[in-house]
Amino acid sequence: MDFDLSPLEQEYQQQVREFIRDNMTPEVRWDLSYAGLIDTPERRAFISKMADKGWLKLGFPESYGGDGVPNPMAKFILNMELMLANCPIVGKGLGQICGTLLLYGSEELKREFIPRTLRNEIQWAIAYSEPGAGSDLAALRASAVPDGDDFIINGEKRWITSAHFADYFWLAVRTDSSGPKHKGISLFIVDTKSPGVTIEPIHMVFKGHRTNTVYFDNVRVPRSRLVGDLDQGWKELMNALNLERFLMAASFPAVGRYRILLEWVKTAEVNGKPLLEDPVARHKLAKVDVLIEMARLLEMRCIARYAADSTTTPAAEATMNKAMAAIAYSELVDTALDLMGPDGYVMGSDAPMNGETPLNYLESGHMKVAAAGLDVARNMIAKQHLHLPSK
Structure with a gap:
């Protein structure tokens, strides 16, 4: 198996290195105070400059704002160089979320969220873990109950690192508790400003690093924000986690x-x-x-x-x-x-x-x-x- 980068990939890698050299400032640098997040205006502006160069859209279909040229290595190279230089990384939105939306999302969700993510217009918080569901994620208890054209969400999520500056939650909830715990799970996209959402900080030992507990109290979410099929979210969840495990270098x-x-x-x-x-x-x-x-x-x-x-x-x-x-x-x-x-x-x-x-x-x-x-x-x-x- 050949692990060497192609000449085109090497050229892209050099462009990323030059961009980092010219644009990284002390305000952008990863100093263990925020875990590589795009959580300040300076860091968001840094990523937006890369979006303006078209680097975030590499490998995505043109119909959703991408360049239309398949190139899975692009996201890896980008995050590799950003991480080596202690810069914010972009893997979560591009890898886990947009990658999973491409496979399982409705056409409406793809067109609404992928282009905006590729332009760095929106930020995401992944809301999986709960007080009783961490490594055993299938034990999650936060629920979504159908109500006409909507779902009503209730429950608690913990260790949601990006919640305090994200625009949307990528949320795993239980929609059916009658079968095995790996069944009856669904994924939703939820606006972080929705009525009934409460975000409380958890301050960590990582030099002021903050994560969060998020409470959902009768939060109403349109059925159209369901990702994939109802009660079949476990496979989508595993896909997103697998993308997380390698696209973030x-x-x-x-x-x-x-x-x-x-x-x-x-x-x-x-x-x-x-x-x-x-x-x-x-x-x-x-x-x-x-x-x-x-x-x-x-x-x-x-x-x-x-x-x-x-x-x-x-x-x-x-x-x-x-x-x-x-x-x-x-x-x-x-x-x-x-x-x-x-x-x-x-x-x-x-x-x-x-x-x-x-x-x-x-x-x-x-x-x-x-x-x-x-x-x-x-x-x-x-x-x-x-x-x-x-x-």
Whole structure:
């Protein structure tokens, strides 16, 4: 399998790098205070400049505002370079939501929401998790009950990171509780300003990072905002999650931080000797290097599979990619703290590795549970890829 970028893709990659060099400012840079979100006017303007260049519409059909040229690698390359440069990423709206709408959305939903997303006119919040439904997402209890041409939504969603600045929720709810828990789930698009929506902040340890709890109290949503078929939302949900697991360039936070760690190691000394000459340190770094390369290759294989057939998402490969990226990142951060000693716990821009290593450590725990916890991911790989029995 050839993982090399084509000449056209390499040209696009260089254009993205030049754009980042010319347009990234301190106000845009990802500093672990917002988790790569488009949550400020400066960051939204940064993404809008890319939309003006036509980069967000690459690979989408012309009828929905795209360029009409199939190119699944475009979104990956864009997010890869943005993440390596600590810029806001664009994978959620372009990948999970627009990608799923193309497969399952009605013509009305496609025409209403895909072009506006490609122009960066609207922002999205993914509302899946609940107090009792995280890794076991099928246990969700928020409900939508039909009422004429509408549905009435009630329930609570938690850890909805983008809710306080998003325009729309991509919402998973239960529409039938009479059968198995994976059945009777539906997806809706809900205006965040709808009457009955209450958004309350949850302040995290990530340097002021905010997520949210969202309450739905008799929120009325038109039936036309149903994505796909009623009660069949589980397959659409899995499609969106699989897109999340690889289109957001999951391995590249580790790549970027590893480069910074190596630069620090090259200048560090222990007992008057260069740390890079210490065999134990070299062994630890080599292990991290191997894990990151494994994650990168799994990611490229996943992208290649998707490029060959973008009508389906490579579920098993996407799960392997996500799990390996989380493992590599965790090992990287543990190694950084081990090698740096007390310096690794110092925060502030003038500290080693920009003082972000303690926050990277906290973030690594989040990466292990986001879009499927590691144990859940391993079970999915066993069933979907290895075809092992459930019991």
